[in-house]
Amino acid sequence: MAAAGPRTSTPQRRRPAPAISSPSSKIREIEEDEGEEETDKVVDFSHARTMAEPVIPDLFTQLPPVREGYLTDTLDVQLETARECMKFLDGLNTREPLVTRNEHGVPKLARDRHVRFLHMALGNLPGGFLVADASRPWFLYWSLSALVMLGQDVTSYRDGLIVTARSMQNDTGGFGGGGRQLSHLATTYAVVLSLALVGGGEAYDVIDRKAMWKWLNSLKQPDGGFQVCLGGEEDIRGAYCASVIITLLRLPLDLSPESPAYTGDSNANLFTGVADYVSRCQTFEGGISGQPNVEAHGAYAFCALGCLAILDHPSRSIPRYLDVPRLVSWLSSRQYAPEGGFSGRTNKLVDGCYSHWVGGCFPLIEACLNGNPPSDRHRPGDGDGGVGRVGGGGALAADGPAATATTTTTATATATTASSSGRGGRLPPAEDGLFHREGLIRYILCCCQDTTKRGGLRDKPGKGSDAYHSCYVLSGLSSAQHQWELDDEPRPPLAESPAETKDAETSKIPSDQDIDPEAHLEAVWAVLPYLDGPRVFDNDDCVRPIHPIYAIPQGSVRAIRAYFGEKGQGVVL
């Protein structure tokens, strides 16, 4: 234990009071250009400079204390991976001439090499990339997003992006993987985010919003979800991509009579049933599957929480549609020691990209748990805000059958299932952080950087770097380095309902169409560098923060929404 760092060796230590008491007064946003210099002023880690030997907590240099001898393929590869990662974590793997480690034994972020790698990915690609012919928009988003997080100005790519995006757009709405390819929600999501990253009216105006709205209507399914393309599969990725596109472009929510989901119900809209679809994807483990009845998987957890956070303030939408204690348990189980990184599923290996897919869930979960300012956390009549199940699901169930969800509308059924157990009490806020930030940062900087001239970031040691992992590993680093707090919007749209009472079981369950999709989206995500616990990276190894839902800088989200807000939602119809 001698080598253990402060947090690791004394996990019970009470943290000092949070440095930030009032979001409005003290929180400054770190955006674009002001970020890194400011960080220098608020972080004092001079004490660490006095240490001569790198301090690497034994948590990251030893196998976990519980061992077992019953070997199967899963355990074999797990042990092999843990041992391989330990070589990179303990700093003794010195045959890497390009790696410099700091006093915590953590390598520097090889910013310049990663930047070069990403510029290459945006340039001309050799013939071997033909298998990426249907996913070129992803390369644009991954590379531009990663460059932005690394502090690069990407406006020089604006003209190139505009012509590229135009060549991928279909007259019938949406963007395909390339010219004359079917429009797909994933590629459209990637193009829209890329245009938002380079910014500017000329870039935004590439998008034919009216055709986009029509196309999205054609994908909307009667069960609430979205097909990823006409005739394609329906899954939670589709729901997330559609929700992002609709809200960034401020498309009208109206359901067109041509939509497969159209029933003539004038209250139904493009968001109707999305939350129920998400709810059906939660599994017995607590995580989220791509479609109902499949194994919980990290990538889909992020899509699910992203969807819910778009539909309403996460402190309302997440507990209403998901079993939060089970979800948090599952998310937390994704982090392994000694590796420090996240896996995507139970009994699978750590992989750098889950730094985003799983790591990126925590700001949304924290916004869910910390939703209301402490002063009015217990105010009466705030509906489901902060309510959820506390532990012992079995005990709750045994007290009497919880909602059995046989009612006619699934919205009511699912909502009841999720909120009727409010008797278990409120869930406490997550002020101290629900995952091990130091662990994730160590995994990323020690194990996920390509250590050759090539640059770029990767899944794990032994794997090649690529644009996809570069983007999502850096997103994970960004969320580990920052702390987000979602301010409450001035007037929660649902709290004023007279039918809303403290007893969730008897209260009116708001239907999807009551949800004002805008109010909570206008709320500010306040961001600060994360200051608690040991800080194992140097100031110049900070990456920029990105919006917890949209995965691009908050300024980019605001700019594109403002642009289309000025144009007015009615314009496209």
Add this chain to the structure above:
Amino acid sequence: MAAELKKELYGGGVGGEDGKLSTDPEWADVEPVVLQEPEGALAAIAYPDDYAEAMAYLRAVMQAKEHSPRCLRLTEHIIEMNPAHYTVWLYRAANVFALNLPILDEITWLNEVALQNLKNYQIWHHRHLLVENYHPLIASDPAAISAFAASERAFIAQMLSEDTKNYHVWSYRSYVVSKLGLFDDADELAAIEGLIDKDVRNNSAWSHRFFLVFSNPAYATPGAAATAYDAGVPAEVVDREIEYVTGKIRLAPQNQSGWNYLRGVMVKGGRKLASVEGFVSEFVIRLGEERSEGGKEGEGEEGEGEDVLSTHALDLLAEIYAEKGEKEKADLSLRRLGQKWDRIRVGYWEWRRKCLEVGA
């Protein structure tokens, strides 16, 4: 189907003697649609000539909405070069249905492609579309259904032998069970048990078992949440599953798949978690005690004498103590997880301690 006809549809290839479509008389009537990347395009791919040519012909026939054997062969040709091209797959499906081709022939062809492209997922949606179209033809014939189920199961087994946790394969398997109604199919459950016997840590297999058992429409309440009690599930089923999973946990107590499954079963069955306290306690020895057996009192620190064979058992034990109102013991369990046995999750264990405070 005659071999000749099959060659017209499958494996016949495209292109003239030099392999080019432009010299193939069969394609002479088609004007290829060549796409020029715009000046300054980003991430532009230098397509090999044969791929670029095939795509140009594909655009032409798609634009003309042609459905024909030669189109089918063209899609096969492109899929060989780039199996990730979703537009090509959907166009292929449209050809299969427009030409009214025997679905089983297409599935046979698809099996080969799938085995060569394990990570590809377009093949699974294609298969899904084929089954959607095939099912109505056999729906009223139980023998045909079970024959088809058996052949699908054999193919899935072959895919899983290459990669036991392939997410697309397991998603497809879940779909097939629902579509063909295989919840009570003894072979399906036996196949899953076989995979769990092979690797008790295969969480995909455990997840599928949970779906098979607890989503069985014979008794499961439609729409019941996965993490909620379901009064429809018979007690014998719950007992059987507890028996099964506890046996597997004994093999590998630190295997989280087993514990997640056990907890899931208890909740579905509306059982008190405390009803398995005896079993869970087997894996947590002398929790919080200072000394091991035979040691002298007052010599060690808290927990020095304890042994934990499974962090997941200790997690569940904390819940059991909370359920019984034994808050201090619950708190101790969570503290020991954060202090020693599962330190990477200390933030979570601390949050769980706070849950104890507000939840009682």
